[in-house]
Amino acid sequence: MNAATQKETLGFQAEVQRLLHLMIHALYSNKEIFLRELISNASDACDKLRFGINSGHLKPALSTTNANDFTIRLRADKAARTLSIEDNGIGMSREEAIQHLGTIAKSGTRDFIAQLSGDQAKDAQLIGQFGVGFYSAFIVAERVTVESRRADAPADSAVRWESDGSGEFSVETIEKDQIGTCLTLHLREGEDEWLSSWKLREVVKRYSDHIAFPIQIQQESWDAEKQTMEVKDEWETINQANALWTRSKSELSAEDYERFFESLSFGNGKPLKWAHHRVEGRSEYTQLLYLPRQAPHDLWDRNQKRGLKLYVRRVFIMEDAEQLLPAYLRFVQGVVDSSDLPLNVSRELLQESRDVKAIREGCTKRVLSMLEELAESENDQDQNDYALFWREFGNTLKEGVAEDFANQERLAKLLRFASTQQDSSEQTVSLAAYVARMKPEQEHIYYLTAESYAAALASPHLEIFRKKGIEVLLLTDRVDEWMLSYLSSFAEKSLQSIAKGSANLDKLADDTEKQAQATATEAHKPFIERLQQALQEQIKSVQVSARLVESPVCIVAEEGAMSLHLQRMLKAAGQQAPVSKPILEINLEHPLIQRVRALPDEATDFQDWAALLLDQAILAEGGQPQDPAAFVKRLNKLLIAA
Incomplete structure (x- = not known):
């Protein structure tokens, strides 16, 4: 044998x-x-x-x-x-x-x-x-x-x-x-x-x-x-023995659609929403698309192939035809059955086909329509399905803002963010709702990026906005900084980081406040120059702050420069970030600043106090001092002396 x-x-x-x-x-x-x-x-x-x-x-x-x-x-x-x-x-x-x-x-x-x-x-x-x-x-x-x-x-x-x-x-x-x-x-x-x-x-x-x-x-x-x-x-x-998507919607029940979804998602619960349509015109096809309730374990695995099931005239062609939807909609499950594509279509041909492009555009618009309909449930406290969807898949939509310029406006309306007017990170606000409740004199949509929701709430950058009662969006997802480089405005209102430049704070201040800041800057010019001289290797300049109310110091990035938060993320990922020195802002009314300002010119510990103020500002921003051991040693030394 x-x-x-x-x-x-x-x-x-x-x-x-x-x-x-x-x-x-x-x-x-x-x-x-x-x-x-x-x-x-x-x-x-x-x-x-x-x-x-x-x-x-x-x-x-x-x-x-x-x-x-x-x-x-x-x-x-x-x-x-x-x-x-x-x-x-x-x-x-x-x-x-x-x-x-x-x-x-x-x-x-x-x-x-x-x-x-x-x-x-x-x-x-x-x-x-x-x-x-x-x-x-x-x-x-x-x-x-x-x-x-x-x-x-x-x-x-x-x-x-x-x-x-x-x-x-x-x-x-x-x-x-x-x-x-x-x-x-x-x-x-x-x-x-x-x-x-x-x-x-x-x-x-x-x-x-x-x-x-x-x-x-x-x-x-x-x-x-x-x-x-x-x-x-x-x-x-003992079964229907015909493809569900080929049957008329009128003969299908919700249970039929839900059972079919279970077969696609391997029993992963009921879908949030589905759309079943026969599309005719330049390209003829049937689409049955589902919005899942739960994200798969490998949603962020870039090596995992993901896409719709592709059929041609009811003949199965491909399990995961990713060309039928953009990557940011990879969570969508369903079937497309084309009447126009050849049976021997390959992944390479799918990328070049005009019919596939039409299917992709049609499916994308259908999914966005489903999401817009789902978003209408936000006012229903008993069944806010969009909040559930956003928790599971919101970050993928943020990818779309950068990747799908043709639908950027629709996607921007679907974005949700935590804000200073919400009670928790689970409660979110749309850009449209933010614009609707802006102050009459407010010209910008203000936001702050941070490592976490708690870190954002504790940021000294928020102090003047709390005092003025101005809402700030709190962005804490890693994708946010990248997304914002593509989304500069909404409803003719520009998006403005409160941790960059002046954040146009002069437009929020009244004449008395502007005059007081100018007077203080001039009166304490020697101290400001002395502080700047002590920290010249690490900062670009020292400025009197218009945003601090309770904190002594904060650091901000220059207008147009990369945010300090993004610089830290790039560094953590092992990537080279552009070198740019931050601006140190000081609150002249704070007792600690007054204590340092009172030090005589010959004081030997002025350099230590200046370095301590800068390290404190970096920590408050969510960063880390350049030399943590030196920071601790310096802090102990000044505490003992005090």
Whole structure:
């Protein structure tokens, strides 16, 4: 016997062994998802073969040429206590069975294993998200046998794969008349409910009714003489067996849409909103788009492919066609079925196609419309779905402000920020609401960027704005600084950082305040120059502050320069930031400044006091002194002297 055809026993990849242990011993709360996953895999196999045939890339050994030939069959053998899931899809070779069923190439599997916890319902829902659905069979099966024949391979080159999930699996070459794959689950004790046709029908209806291929079970009839149900050699289709998005909206219920979303999102709860439309014109296509309720674990993983499912005339083409939506809408799930694209379309062709560009524009506008409709719920205290959406996906919309100039105005209206007029970081305000309650004399939308909400609230930059009752937006996400370099105005009001330059504070001050500041600057010019001389290596200048009320000092960036917050972020990321010295602003009314100002010219500790004031300002800004050890030593020295 040839070595390639004989039976051999191999060990599972280490990650698979851990995964199987968890499947067998931990995930019991929502066992029925195993059937959803195995049916989904069978559907994918049929999709791949149909695509291969229609595109001319694959010639099957048997005649399987149209959608009516593809079926998924569930067979329950009560005597043997086995459940089989069989398809006539693309099948696997011996090498593919070893590769796909013995190892997990998907990098997210480590994260999957790490996320399994005591919340069993949540655990079970995670399975499909990480591409490990096949292994869910071991939740109910003590042994799994897979027999598969590739569609383009001869009958005597089929493979049998078998494992009890204990750490090893066997493979051997067999003869199989039909192409495709048959999974046989040898059920554990106590799992006999999966031999019931009623149970199988109920689970298929709940999770897999949308599958575009017939899911069939054998018909049963009551034998009055034997007083038992007898299985006939006739097959009955138990699902709709047509793509949900091809059906009229009038015949679909909310439950139908929600069940289909579960199949897309692997049971990840109900969607916030969906849109189902047939688009006609220059490009004809059907779109079914969903806004999820919860962000996926890998939303910020740039290596993770993410996109809509692409069909062409109901033929499955691509799982994650990222070209159909811009990257900042990568959280959207759904299906696009085009009438115009060729069946052999590739990712490269998708990037160049005019039809795809039209689909992308249409889908983008539809998603933004859904978000605008969702935002209308903000005034509903009982069901503010937009607040929920913003917590999960708000930062991705901020990317869009910089990346999608054509829709920047619409996106700006969807942005939400914490502000000094809200009670917590969870309460947010739109730019439109901010503009509506601006002071009559106010010309700018004021904002402050900081490391955290608490740091922003404690910033000395806010003091004059609190005194004047002027609202300031508090921006604490890492993407904010980058976004603001592309968003300079809203509703003809420019956005102004209160930590840069003068922040146009002179326009907020009355004549008395302006005169007092000018007089103080002139009267204390020698002290200001002396302080500037002491810190000349570290700062650009010293100025009398118009923004400080309670604090002695603060530092600000020059108008037009990179903010100090962004400089720190770049430095933390190991990137080179442009070198620019800050401005030190002082509050001449503060007792500490008055104490330093009173030091005689010959005082030897003036340099220490000047350095302490600068370090204090840096700390208040959320930064770190240039030399923390020297700061502590200097502080101790001055405290002892005092």
